[in-house]
Amino acid sequence: MQLTVLVLILALLTVIGFQMGRSRAAGSVGGRIVELHSVPSYHGFYVALWAGLPALLLFVLWNASEGWLVMQMTLAGLPDRLTQVNEQALNLLRADILNLAHGISTGRDSDPAVIAAAEQYARLRAIGSWSLLVIGTCVAMGGLLYARRQISPDLRARNRVERAVNIALVVCSLVAILTTVGIVLSLLFEAVRFFTVVSPIDFLFGLHWSPQTAIRADQVGSSGSFGAVPLFAGTMLITVIAMLVAVPVGLMAAIFMSEYANPNLRTWLKPILEILAGIPTVVYGFFAALTMAPFVRGVGQSLGLGVSSESALAAGIVMGVMIIPFVSSLSDDVINAVPQSLRDGSYGLGATKSETVRLVVLPAALPGIVAAIMLAVSRAIGETMIVVMAAGLTANLTANPLDAVTTVTTQIATLLVGDQEFDSPKTLSAFGLGLVLFVVTLTLNMVALRVVQKYREKYD
Amino acid sequence: MSVAASKSRYQSEEFAARLRRRYAAEQRFKLAGMLAVTLASIMLVVLLGSIVSKGYTAFLQTKMRLEVTIDPALAQERNYMAMLRQALYAQVPEITDRASRRSLNELLSSGAPYELEAMVSKNPSLIGTKQTVWVRADDEVDQFAKGAISRDVPESERRLNDIKIKAIDTLTAQGAISTGFNTTLFTAGDSREPEQAGIWGAIVGSFLTLVVTMLLSVPIGVAAAVYLEEFAPKNRWTDLIEVNINNLAAVPSIIFGLLGLAVFLGFFGLPRSAPVVGGLVMALMTLPVIIIASRVALKSVPPSIREAALGIGASPLQTVTHHVLPLALPGILTGTIIGMSRALGETAPLLMIGMVAFIVDIPGGFTDSATVLPVQIFMWADSPERAFTERTSAAIMVLLGFLILMNGLAVFLRKKFERRW
Numbered sequence A: 001m002q003l004t005v006l007v008l009i010l011a012l013l014t015v016i017g018f019q020m021g022r023s024r025a026a027g028s029v030g031g032r033i034v035e036l037h038s039v040p041s042y043h044g045f046y047v048a049l050w051a052g053l054p055a056l057l058l059f060v061l062w063n064a065s066e067g068w069l070v071m072q073m074t075l076a077g078l079p080d081r082l083t084q085v086n087e088q089a090l091n092l093l094r095a096d097i098l099n100l101a102h103g104i105s106t107g108r109d110s111d112p113a114v115i116a117a118a119e120q121y122a123r124l125r126a127i128g129s130w131s132l133l134v135i136g137t138c139v140a141m142g143g144l145l146y147a148r149r150q151i152s153p154d155l156r157a158r159n160r161v162e163r164a165v166n167i168a169l170v171v172c173s174l175v176a177i178l179t180t181v182g183i184v185l186s187l188l189f190e191a192v193r194f195f196t197v198v199s200p201i202d203f204l205f206g207l208h209w210s211p212q213t214a215i216r217a218d219q220v221g222s223s224g225s226f227g228a229v230p231l232f233a234g235t236m237l238i239t240v241i242a243m244l245v246a247v248p249v250g251l252m253a254a255i256f257m258s259e260y261a262n263p264n265l266r267t268w269l270k271p272i273l274e275i276l277a278g279i280p281t282v283v284y285g286f287f288a289a290l291t292m293a294p295f296v297r298g299v300g301q302s303l304g305l306g307v308s309s310e311s312a313l314a315a316g317i318v319m320g321v322m323i324i325p326f327v328s329s330l331s332d333d334v335i336n337a338v339p340q341s342l343r344d345g346s347y348g349l350g351a352t353k354s355e356t357v358r359l360v361v362l363p364a365a366l367p368g369i370v371a372a373i374m375l376a377v378s379r380a381i382g383e384t385m386i387v388v389m390a391a392g393l394t395a396n397l398t399a400n401p402l403d404a405v406t407t408v409t410t411q412i413a414t415l416l417v418g419d420q421e422f423d424s425p426k427t428l429s430a431f432g433l434g435l436v437l438f439v440v441t442l443t444l445n446m447v448a449l450r451v452v453q454k455y456r457e458k459y460d
Numbered sequence B: 001m002s003v004a005a006s007k008s009r010y011q012s013e014e015f016a017a018r019l020r021r022r023y024a025a026e027q028r029f030k031l032a033g034m035l036a037v038t039l040a041s042i043m044l045v046v047l048l049g050s051i052v053s054k055g056y057t058a059f060l061q062t063k064m065r066l067e068v069t070i071d072p073a074l075a076q077e078r079n080y081m082a083m084l085r086q087a088l089y090a091q092v093p094e095i096t097d098r099a100s101r102r103s104l105n106e107l108l109s110s111g112a113p114y115e116l117e118a119m120v121s122k123n124p125s126l127i128g129t130k131q132t133v134w135v136r137a138d139d140e141v142d143q144f145a146k147g148a149i150s151r152d153v154p155e156s157e158r159r160l161n162d163i164k165i166k167a168i169d170t171l172t173a174q175g176a177i178s179t180g181f182n183t184t185l186f187t188a189g190d191s192r193e194p195e196q197a198g199i200w201g202a203i204v205g206s207f208l209t210l211v212v213t214m215l216l217s218v219p220i221g222v223a224a225a226v227y228l229e230e231f232a233p234k235n236r237w238t239d240l241i242e243v244n245i246n247n248l249a250a251v252p253s254i255i256f257g258l259l260g261l262a263v264f265l266g267f268f269g270l271p272r273s274a275p276v277v278g279g280l281v282m283a284l285m286t287l288p289v290i291i292i293a294s295r296v297a298l299k300s301v302p303p304s305i306r307e308a309a310l311g312i313g314a315s316p317l318q319t320v321t322h323h324v325l326p327l328a329l330p331g332i333l334t335g336t337i338i339g340m341s342r343a344l345g346e347t348a349p350l351l352m353i354g355m356v357a358f359i360v361d362i363p364g365g366f367t368d369s370a371t372v373l374p375v376q377i378f379m380w381a382d383s384p385e386r387a388f389t390e391r392t393s394a395a396i397m398v399l400l401g402f403l404i405l406m407n408g409l410a411v412f413l414r415k416k417f418e419r420r421w
Helices: A002-028 A040-076 A087-101 A112-150 A157-197 A200-205 A229-260 A263-278 A281-302 A312-337 A340-348 A353-382 A385-390 A408-416 A425-455 B002-010 B013-059 B072-077 B080-091 B098-105 B112-122 B139-145 B162-173 B200-231 B236-250 B253-267 B275-299 B303-311 B316-345 B348-352 B373-381 B386-417
Strands: B060-069 B130-136 B177-181
Touching: A002 A040, A002 A112, A040 A087, A040 A112, A040 A157, A087 A112, A157 A200, A157 A425, A157 B200, A157 B236, A157 B253, A157 B275, A157 B316, A200 A425, A229 A263, A229 A312, A229 A353, A229 A408, A229 B013, A263 A312, A263 B013, A281 A312, A281 A385, A281 B013, A281 B316, A281 B373, A281 B386, A312 A353, A312 A385, A312 B013, A340 A353, A353 A408, A353 A425, A353 B013, A353 B236, A353 B253, A385 A408, A385 B348, A385 B373, A408 A425, A408 B253, A408 B348, A425 B236, A425 B253, B013 B060, B013 B386, B060 B080, B060 B139, B072 B080, B080 B098, B080 B112, B098 B162, B112 B130, B139 B162, B139 B177, B139 B386, B162 B177, B200 B236, B200 B275, B200 B316, B200 B373, B236 B275, B253 B275, B253 B348, B275 B316, B275 B348, B303 B316, B316 B373, B316 B386, B348 B373, B373 B386
Parallel strands: none
Antiparallel strands: B060 B130, B060 B177
16 A cells, blocks of 8 residues: 555656756746756756656665565564574574464464564564655655756756666666576576585486475385486487478478569468467467377377377477478578579579579578577477477387477476475476576577578678 | 580480489479478468367357246255256256256256356345246256267267256257357356356456566667667677577577576565566566567668757757657567567466466456466366367467457558658
């Protein structure tokens, strides 16, 4: 409630600040705007910034730290017998206090001291949000009045506003770096915790994957072993099948569209590939599981082959179809980048169209095509929904495309969906797999970019 | 002499054979290309065809007409199921024994009493009267009426036993079974019972998630693009940012889910299954798309515009905000819509942050538990009932409809506002 009120007050003060700044600037020169350094609206923006920004910063900092601070204050008030315990018990205590403070029963009889602490916590939070409301309003008012006093014909309001905007732009462009850092740190942090339990050697080279760990110590049959080779092999198998579908079809489609199809036909073909590219992966997954897998199984049975109902072949074919437009649009770009003069030269020597394509255009476009294929491989490795829905869950170390295999992404998804404790090696292993996935796809992308840069033929 | 020799060389048998071979190779090559595009088109047709043929029936729902006496005593106990059952027994008088009546009970949807209860509580004067009501039939009746369950199959292998089929025949003869538009599909949340399950909850969840995504990724993305394209000095830092953006665009989406799980849920303690977290993750994921599209749009504005603005005394920032940005806006908008449509279809990262939960209620805010349309499709696809397969396909059609709408809008905007300088 206080939050909404504060946001509304801030918005109101910002608008008032803008109006006030603008009219005061115009008033300070008696309406002869020419005498101002900056036009009045910049004075308005200047005052509005002073009214809004400091209060907003305070608001963000306060919200980030309030819960932690209040918890520390609450814990400090508790008797030592409750707080002088190990980290886990302390976490439990914190969770209990939070739950009780939000009126959620902990499901067991709580220590009266804990209940009192929860009340204390709720009281402090209430005081906190009220004081934030008051302090926030004061800061905004203070900023507004400070900026308003500064307004004079010589105030370089535009330059100051522009500097603020510039800083905001830089911060926005840093979000991309922050995201990467966040990905790397979160993967590394959890993966390191995983590797303290399971050695990286066992993880990367172990041949047996069964992540079910024992919940009770005396439980039978779920020792938990984390050898990821079967997952890597399964991922490779499905990726290879997908590439066998996507590369020939995508490449030939790109060649046909750029070299053979007349513009009329192209206006029909391009949208078809674009639609294929725009279909969500969950739809492909549904198609793979409910249409392609039974079809492959039926064909296999009619040929007398035993096909698993979650065969790698079905998932791979559908994934290949998904990647066709990716390969074809990237190849289309590089093929079109080959200069016409090379083709004309080839035709001039009497080569046919296919000879020109095979012997002149493709070699010239090769680095780009190789890069496109590498990007497609990275796409296939990272694709999740098709394999989650259509590939199996059992880790088979096999090269038979008719068998069910599991992949890295399938395992990540199944390990982390549903109830889980954040500390078990089972959950953490998903982050280990995620780290491998991230490193592999990143390497493929980097190498693809390098290939393009290094081996690109420069024609002009 | 030499002319004759060359003539003979290029008109020799070997030459003709070679030429034929080369032309044949040419034909084969062209055929392979045609085959490739045909194959891609066929796959698209098969994909869409299989979904439409599986799913169009889900837009229809079978209902039963019952002559219900709204008994005051039962209404007091809120036992509306008993009223419906009595009405059903009265309409199928030939079935009398207990065991068969139990089968008969299963023809009614377990949601049917709530429909009746809602009707009565809206109009209490109905109590004590006899009313003709249309209530939802169970999904098996629905499947039978749509012809998905055949009566030629032996009873032991059929989902509906002979008693039920007999009852359905009796009701059909009375005109008490009819199939109409399935409004439940578009108004209800998820349910374990197919005939009560709808996608409205998922649509609202998708909408809330997309709102968060858009509010975050569009301003940040456009600002980053403006900075990199218009203001950034060429140095190692901006190179690093650019490499970063290009790499982020190629990071598998599930990795963003791991990021969301570890950072937003684990570190910041945001609620699980909430659209706000989903929106945050999606925003990070679509950010590179929007930045790249916006940069292309900004780049296509000719430098003469900037020079003219600077020449009459505009500051660099004024040049961008007053002239370059408005001219680049259609392109930015198109890129944004395409980024949003990609976010709308994305599933994998949302599985990681717990949006794959069974949620019956329609989410009312950004922190309520919610699911989104693609995740709903994923969850329904796992359900064994045929009625759910049908609804999955229908949900896919709705999702594809939204995507087509968004992409159509993008194409329209591009066509309408595209400028060539």
